[in-house]
Amino acid sequence: MPIDLSTLNIIFGIFVFLFGISIGSFLNVVAYRIPLNISIVRPRSFCPNCKKTVPNYALIPVIGYILTHAKCNKCNYKIPITYPIVELLTGILTLFIFFRFLTPINVLEAFPAFLTVETFQYGKFHFNNFVPFFVSLWILYTGIPLSIIDLKYRILPNKIIYPGIIIGFLISCFNHNLGWSGSLIGIITGSGGLFFIAKIYELLRGKQGIGMGDVKYLGFIGAVLGWKGVVFTLFYASIIGAIIGILWGIISKKGLATAIPFGPFLASAALAISTYGDEILAFIFKN
Ligand SMILES: [Zn+2]
Incomplete structure (x- = not known):
C-alpha cells in the first residue's frame, strides 16, 4: 500500500500533537504538585479545592476542560483557563520542534524491520539526527x-x-x-x-x-x-x-x-x- 509523503506528515503530525498535549497535561500536574511537595505520580489527579478525585473524562487534555464546563463536578470549583492553554501550547510547540528537526522518515528509519513501504528511499538510522530534537x-x-x-x-x-x-x-x-x-x-x-x-x-x-x-x-x-x-x-x-x-x-x-x-x-x-x-x-x- 503506497503512502505519499504528505499523508505521512499528517499522520505523524496528529500523533506528535496528541503526544504533546498529553505531556502538557502532565506538566500542569508537575507545576502544581512540585511546590506543594506532593508526588507527581500518586495520588491520581484531584480537585485543588475539594481534593476529590476527578473523573476520567476530565483528564483528557483540552477536551476534559470543555466536557467539565471548566468546573469541578463535586464542588463547582472553576478550573483555571491556564490548564488547557498549557496543554495546547505544549502540543503546538512539540509539533513545531518535531518538524523543525525531524521528518517521519527519520523516525521510520529506526524501525527497519517494520518497513514494508517501498515508496521511499530509507537511509540508515542515525541517533545524531535526534539530538537537537531531544535538546529542544x-x-x-x-x-x-x-x-x-x-x-x-x-x-x-x-x-x-x-x-x-x-x-x-x-x-x-x-x-x-x-x-x-x-x-x-x-x-x-x-x-x-x-x-x-x-x-x-x-x-x-x-x-x-x-x-x-x-x-x-x-x-x-x-x-x-x-x-x-x-x-x-x-x-x-x-x-x-x-x-x-x-x-x-x-x-x-x-x-x-x-x-x-x-x-x-x-x-x-x-x-x-x-x-x-x-x-x-x-x-x-x-x-
Ligand atoms: Zn472540587
Whole structure:
C-alpha cells in the first residue's frame, strides 16, 4: 500500500500533537504538585479545592476542560483557563520542534524491520539526527513547569533543575557539537557566570537581585547549549526581561524597581536558541 509523503506528515503530525498535549497535561500536574511537595505520580489527579478525585473524562487534555464546563463536578470549583492553554501550547510547540528537526522518515528509519513501504528511499538510522530534537524538547518540557512555578511562587525548584542538569548532560554526551566536556564547560560558565553577576549586583546595590534558582537554571541551560548558548540566553533573557519589566512597571504603576521572575525569560530564550540558534547568530553578525 503506497503512502505519499504528505499523508505521512499528517499522520505523524496528529500523533506528535496528541503526544504533546498529553505531556502538557502532565506538566500542569508537575507545576502544581512540585511546590506543594506532593508526588507527581500518586495520588491520581484531584480537585485543588475539594481534593476529590476527578473523573476520567476530565483528564483528557483540552477536551476534559470543555466536557467539565471548566468546573469541578463535586464542588463547582472553576478550573483555571491556564490548564488547557498549557496543554495546547505544549502540543503546538512539540509539533513545531518535531518538524523543525525531524521528518517521519527519520523516525521510520529506526524501525527497519517494520518497513514494508517501498515508496521511499530509507537511509540508515542515525541517533545524531535526534539530538537537537531531544535538546529542544527537554528545554521545553522543563521550561514550562519552571516558568509556571516561578510566576506563581518566585522559585525554581531543585527537583526540576537537578534532573534537568543530569539528563541534559547525558543528552549532550551524544551531541557532537558539544560532548561531555562542552556540556561541563556550559554548566560552569552558566552557573558560575551568573553567580558572579549576582554577587557583583549584591555588592553594588546592597540587596539580592538574582536568585540562586536562576543561577542553577543557567547552569542547566549551559549543560545542553554549551557556553555560547549561555551567553546568548543571558543576553536575550536580559533584554526581553528588561523591556517587559519596564512595561510592567509602568502598567502596574509599581515603578521600575518591581522584581519580575526571570525564569520564564531564561526558558523562552533557551528555547529560541535551541531551535533557531544558527539563524539568530547569523542575523546578529551579518546584519
Ligand atoms: Zn472540587
